Amino acid sequence: MLPIRDAVLQGVTQAFGYTDGATVFRTGKLRVMVYSHDHPPPHVHVVTPQGLAKILVEGSSGHPRLVWNLGLSRLKLALALAAVEDHREAILAEWRRIHEHP
């Protein structure tokens, strides 16, 4: 198993031409990004060397739900969904910190 539990919070970074974004966490080559110039509902963009995917943090079931996938393998997608599930609270906290200004 990849060390999803060992994923660590990352600081602000840049990726794929976005001039500003926050890497919420990283596990292996999987990066789960919350971008500051983005729109609700809360979601992440998964960035890997193979492709990109967008995942809603809380779908209608209350669990992460895939919105679209461009190039990630089924395994990577499963790891990404599990990672978002594992870090749901941290991701939502990051989303609120970035998007919900007082």
Ligand SMILES: [Zn+2]
């Ligand atoms: Zn987005």
